[in-house]
Amino acid sequence: MKKLTLNSLLISLALVLAFVERFIPLNLIVPVPGIKLGLANIVTMFALFQLDIPSAITITVLRCVLASLLFGGMSSLFYSLSGAFFALVIMILLKFGYEKVFSLVGISMGGAAAHNTGQLVAASLMMKNTAIFAYMPVLLVTGLATGLLTAIISMNLFKVFEKNNRVKLE
Amino acid sequence: MRLNLKYGDFLVILAIILIAVLFVVSFYEGNTDEKIAIVSQNGIVLDRIELNKISDRYEINYFGEYPGTIEINNGRIRFLHADCPDQVCVNTGWIDRPGQIAVCLPAGVIIKIEGVQTDVDIIVR
Numbered sequence: 001m002k003k004l005t006l007n008s009l010l011i012s013l014a015l016v017l018a019f020v021e022r023f024i025p026l027n028l029i030v031p032v033p034g035i036k037l038g039l040a041n042i043v044t045m046f047a048l049f050q051l052d053i054p055s056a057i058t059i060t061v062l063r064c065v066l067a068s069l070l071f072g073g074m075s076s077l078f079y080s081l082s083g084a085f086f087a088l089v090i091m092i093l094l095k096f097g098y099e100k101v102f103s104l105v106g107i108s109m110g111g112a113a114a115h116n117t118g119q120l121v122a123a124s125l126m127m128k129n130t131a132i133f134a135y136m137p138v139l140l141v142t143g144l145a146t147g148l149l150t151a152i153i154s155m156n157l158f159k160v161f162e163k164n165n166r167v168k169l170e
Numbered sequence: 171m172r173l174n175l176k177y178g179d180f181l182v183i184l185a186i187i188l189i190a191v192l193f194v195v196s197f198y199e200g201n202t203d204e205k206i207a208i209v210s211q212n213g214i215v216l217d218r219i220e221l222n223k224i225s226d227r228y229e230i231n232y233f234g235e236y237p238g239t240i241e242i243n244n245g246r247i248r249f250l251h252a253d254c255p256d257q258v259c260v261n262t263g264w265i266d267r268p269g270q271i272a273v274c275l276p277a278g279v280i281i282k283i284e285g286v287q288t289d290v291d292i293i294v295r
Contacts, residue, residue, distance in 0.1 A: 103178075137197075
């Protein structure tokens with residue numbers, strides 16, 4: 001399969017996950033802005049661990065832009081890009097210790113915490129108000145749970161992928 | 171299924187919990203005599219309300235792309251209604267303790283309750 005084709009497919013998959021996630025109203029249980037499962041991060045992790053770092057960055061950035069254009073509104077682009085940037089940096093760094101120091105669980109949790117931190121940084125800049133960091137503890141703790149969830153899904157996905165049909169890139 | 175956790179995973183969890191606790195401690199404000207709710211929109215303070223001193227119901231309207239109304243009653247404050255798409259602000263409900271916040275991210279509005287310790291026992295006139 002051509003790399004361009006695979007990356008395009010992964011972007012559309014990430015968009016579908018980001019869209020589906022909008023119907024899971026996590027913010028009704030925990031009324032904090034920006035709280036979500038982060039299912040689209042499964043695609044980012046797949047690209048990061050099964051493909052390469054440039055693919056992971058391209059897929060994530062384009063997913064953020066397209067999701068904002070399609071259903072988030074342009075003001076959400078800054079938040080999602082900031083969150084994605086923080087998450088990618090942490091996950092790329094933690095990947096150096098993958099399978100030796102960290103499993104996917106730790107990397108995914110670190111990514112979730114970084115993502116939420118990035119969103120709060122963006123929000124505090126937009127609102128010119130640091131009071132929003134009062135949401136930091138609840139966002140970090142929910143990040144542990146959502147990070148674990150996406151890690152478990154990704155682990156199973158990787159297992160199937162590695163066992164059956166590893167994509168041959170031309 | 172087996173997760174096969176590595177020791178680094180526990181370090182990540184520990185670090186996240188530690189940072190969370192640090193934020194809890196630094197944002198914690200004990201109960202104080204006076205509570206002031208500060209309503210601001212995009213860095214501009216719209217109103218400061220002394221929650222304990224307002225006995226009648228009071229409303230603040232804010233404007234912009236997503237306008238809304240904030241209600242103050244019985245020493246508490248909340249987003250009464252808002253035109254924003256996510257309604258997270260309205261779902262937050264009443265807040266009344268120092269250190270608590272309520273936020274409408276799309277509208278850029280944040281309500282923060284600050285405690286003011288007066289430290290005055292007797293006022294001699």
